[in-house]
Amino acid sequence: MSDLDDLALQIRSRALPGSFSVIVSDIDGTITEDDRSLSLSAAKVIQEFSDKIPIVLASGNTLCFTRAIAKALRTNAPVIAENGGIVLEEHDGVPVINNSYLPEMREALAVLQEHFDFFVFDSYDRQTDIAFSKTFDIEKARHVISGFSNLSIVDAKYAAHLVGKNINKGTALKQIADMYGITPENIVVIGDSANDIEMFHAAGMSFVVANAPDYVKKEADIVLDEKFGDGFAQAVLALEKAGALKLKL
Numbered sequence: 001m002s003d004l005d006d007l008a009l010q011i012r013s014r015a016l017p018g019s020f021s022v023i024v025s026d027i028d029g030t031i032t033e034d035d036r037s038l039s040l041s042a043a044k045v046i047q048e049f050s051d052k053i054p055i056v057l058a059s060g061n062t063l064c065f066t067r068a069i070a071k072a073l074r075t076n077a078p079v080i081a082e083n084g085g086i087v088l089e090e091h092d093g094v095p096v097i098n099n100s101y102l103p104e105m106r107e108a109l110a111v112l113q114e115h116f117d118f119f120v121f122d123s124y125d126r127q128t129d130i131a132f133s134k135t136f137d138i139e140k141a142r143h144v145i146s147g148f149s150n151l152s153i154v155d156a157k158y159a160a161h162l163v164g165k166n167i168n169k170g171t172a173l174k175q176i177a178d179m180y181g182i183t184p185e186n187i188v189v190i191g192d193s194a195n196d197i198e199m200f201h202a203a204g205m206s207f208v209v210a211n212a213p214d215y216v217k218k219e220a221d222i223v224l225d226e227k228f229g230d231g232f233a234q235a236v237l238a239l240e241k242a243g244a245l246k247l248k249l
C-alpha cells in the first residue's frame, strides 16, 4: 500500500465522506520550503484544487504578503493575515482588522527593546501584530513582559510575534466558518508551527507537516510523513482519495 493509501485510510477512520468544505493552510513552513521559497508541489496542488474547494491561506505574515501569495496562486478565497488579526473575505474587499491591543503591544515592544537586541519586521506594514527576529531568548522575553496580561509571544519559527489575547488563527477560522455558513468542524487545516495550534484545535481535522517541532506535532490530529510543501500536497491528495473533501463539481 502506498503512503497516500495509508493516509487516506487514517482519514477515512476519522471523517465521514464529504466532511470538509474548506481547506485552511498556513504559509511559511507548510507551503514553502525551508528557505521560504514557494514549494512547487504545494503550488501545483493548490492550482489543481482551488476551483473545486476554497483554500484559505492563514499566515503570521502581513496582509499584503498573504494576499499576494493567494493572488499569485489564484486561490480566489479569503485570507487570514497577521496571525488572525486581519481577515480579508474577498480579494478586493475591505479587511476586518482587530487592532485593539496595538497600544499595549507598542508599550511591551518598548520594554523588550530595553532588554534585548532584535529587528522588528515589516513595521511600516503591520496593523495588528508585532513580528520580530528570534535573536534572543523567547522564554526570557516572556518573563520580561509578563505584566502585560493581554499579550503573549508566539514562536512562528521564522519570526516571533507579540499577539493579543484571543486573536489567533483559530478565532479567525471561526470567522471564516461563519462566512461560509458552515461550522469549524467542516474545515480541515494544515500547519507547521506554534502559531497554528489554535487553528488545529478549532478545526474538524488538523494535519502537521513533518518539519514541525514535536511540541507542535502533539497538537495536531495527523502528523504527515512528508516535510514542507510535499507534506501539504500529501495531505490534500489523501483527503481527496479518502473522499473527505466536499468538492464543487
Ligand SMILES: O=C(O)COP(=O)(O)O
Pocket: 026, 027, 028, 029, 058, 059, 060, 061, 131, 156, 157, 158, 159, 160, 193, 195
Ligand atoms: O510570519 C511568520 O512568522 C510565519 O508565517 P506563517 O504563519 O505563514 O508560517
Ligand SMILES: [Mg+2]
Pocket: 026, 027, 028, 029, 030, 156, 191, 192, 193
Ligand atoms: Mg508556518
